[in-house]
Amino acid sequence: MKNERLVTKNINPFPPVIITPYQWKLFQKLFRHVFTKNQFYNKKFSDAGIHNVNFLTKIDDYFTLPFTTKHELIDDQKNHLPFGLNASLPEQKYKILRSTSGTTGNFMLLPLSESDYLSTLEVAKEAFLLTGIKRGDKVLDLHPPGSHLNVYGALNLLEALTIPWQIQTPYQLLILMKRSGATVLISSVSRLLQIIQIAGKYKFNLKQLRLRLIITNSEILTPAAHRLIESQFHIPCKEIFAGTEYNVIAYGCYENKDDVTYHHMEKPTIMEIVNDKGNHSDEGEMVLTNLFRYDYPIIRYKTGNHVRLNTKMCHCQCNNFSFNAIGRNDNQIRFQLKNLLPQELFNTIESFKEVKDYRIELRNYLYKEDMIIKIVPGKRFNKTVKNKIFEIFNEKYGLDCRVYIVPGFWYDYTLNKTGKLRDFRDGISVTNVNNDLFGKLIRKIYEFLYFPF
Numbered sequence: 001m002k003n004e005r006l007v008t009k010n011i012n013p014f015p016p017v018i019i020t021p022y023q024w025k026l027f028q029k030l031f032r033h034v035f036t037k038n039q040f041y042n043k044k045f046s047d048a049g050i051h052n053v054n055f056l057t058k059i060d061d062y063f064t065l066p067f068t069t070k071h072e073l074i075d076d077q078k079n080h081l082p083f084g085l086n087a088s089l090p091e092q093k094y095k096i097l098r099s100t101s102g103t104t105g106n107f108m109l110l111p112l113s114e115s116d117y118l119s120t121l122e123v124a125k126e127a128f129l130l131t132g133i134k135r136g137d138k139v140l141d142l143h144p145p146g147s148h149l150n151v152y153g154a155l156n157l158l159e160a161l162t163i164p165w166q167i168q169t170p171y172q173l174l175i176l177m178k179r180s181g182a183t184v185l186i187s188s189v190s191r192l193l194q195i196i197q198i199a200g201k202y203k204f205n206l207k208q209l210r211l212r213l214i215i216t217n218s219e220i221l222t223p224a225a226h227r228l229i230e231s232q233f234h235i236p237c238k239e240i241f242a243g244t245e246y247n248v249i250a251y252g253c254y255e256n257k258d259d260v261t262y263h264h265m266e267k268p269t270i271m272e273i274v275n276d277k278g279n280h281s282d283e284g285e286m287v288l289t290n291l292f293r294y295d296y297p298i299i300r301y302k303t304g305n306h307v308r309l310n311t312k313m314c315h316c317q318c319n320n321f322s323f324n325a326i327g328r329n330d331n332q333i334r335f336q337l338k339n340l341l342p343q344e345l346f347n348t349i350e351s352f353k354e355v356k357d358y359r360i361e362l363r364n365y366l367y368k369e370d371m372i373i374k375i376v377p378g379k380r381f382n383k384t385v386k387n388k389i390f391e392i393f394n395e396k397y398g399l400d401c402r403v404y405i406v407p408g409f410w411y412d413y414t415l416n417k418t419g420k421l422r423d424f425r426d427g428i429s430v431t432n433v434n435n436d437l438f439g440k441l442i443r444k445i446y447e448f449l450y451f452p453f
């Protein structure tokens with residue numbers, strides 16, 4: 001049953017959406033439930049002209065259902081405190097409350113009823129089994145306590161032991177790994193790179209650990225970082241693709257050396273790839289429907305992840321729907337473990353009238369991410385303004401950055417000249433330079449003098 005493909009609008013053997021008979025059955029059940037019990041979706045469906053609970057008769061009907069965006073859910077929560085109309089149960093029936101990171105001030109609460117939470121754990125458990133965690137493993141999860149409740153729950157179901165830890169330095173964590181005899185490490189990529197650095201500094205031999213497996217999540221594990229981690233620890237490193245709103249949906253496969261391929265776990269979610277017009281496409285935004293969540297449903301949810309369909313059969317012979325991750329669709333970038341909207345940073349600097357021109361440079365190295373704010377001073381610019389900008393970036397956004405004053409004619413050839421975001425996987429450059437005539441002229445002269453080619 002697993003290999004049957006119902007949706008083949010596209011004769012391509014790898015269409016940008018697959019709905020298996022199993023998923024279809026689950027979705028029909030979910031639809032009926034949501035249609036009758038969920039005010040948020042009932043209104044959304046009715047606005048889209050869907051008034052009948054028996055609306056779904058064929059799979060193509062699924063593709064006429066409206067998309068759901070994060071903004072809609074956040075607005076729904078703001079207008080109907082605390083959880084919004086999408087929470088179909090009374091407030092006290094929810095057992096677990098999770099939240100998206102909300103660095104930009106717009107976080108989303110994710111209330112889970114007991115049954116939704118348990119199904120979330122089952123899915124996470126399955127993902128852990130796929131990556132190779134076994135019963136009896138001793139697992140050290142380095143994510144901040146509380147933010148990954150389902151990790152603890154799923155490990156419990158697997159009968160694996162979770163090693164508790166408090167706020168500890170990377171060196172203390174190394175000692176804890178050694179003394180506890182941890183066999184599996186779960187961590188963000190940045191944390192692992194930090195640990196490797198510290199181990200090098202203290203001449204701590206990582207091979208003396210009993211670890212046999214490393215699992216990363218919450219940041220894309222690039223092939224370069226993957227190779228570095230495996231060569232330092234001498235054990236396999238795998239990745240799980242998950243999001244607070246939609247749960248674990250895929251796991252990384254490193255059989256193809258040039259890029260990470262993610263294999264979608266078909267059982268818990270329907271995944272589609274859609275372009276800007278909302279049509280299915282081989283490259284575009286990842287859209288997900290969680291098939292097991294009934295009390296805070298997510299149907300055709302636009303995740304903001306930009307992905308590309310993998311049309312090659314993977315060396316691992318797994319024929320699940322698979323894809324490569326490209327970046328974020330909504331211009332949001334992940335930097336120093338925070339989700340940032342570049343426009344918001346631009347607005348912050350532009351609120352200072354004393355700044356004539358500026359540029360924010362984000363540099364993504366293997367070990368650390370640098371932010372440099374270059375400022376061309378205007379009238380009345382002084383040190384206080386410079387310090388204020390630093391303070392806002394540092395305290396409000398929690399960014400580790402440097403602020404430089406530069407002369408007005410500066411021009412940097414290393415930056416992306418279109419002013420648009422570059423793919424964050426090969427280093428980011430966010431640029432924003434005023435393009436007034438004088439500036440352009442000066443730059444032309446500067447270019448001619450210093451880059452005469």
Ligand SMILES: [Zn+2]
Pocket residue numbers: 253254255261263314315316317318
């Ligand atoms: Zn594979």
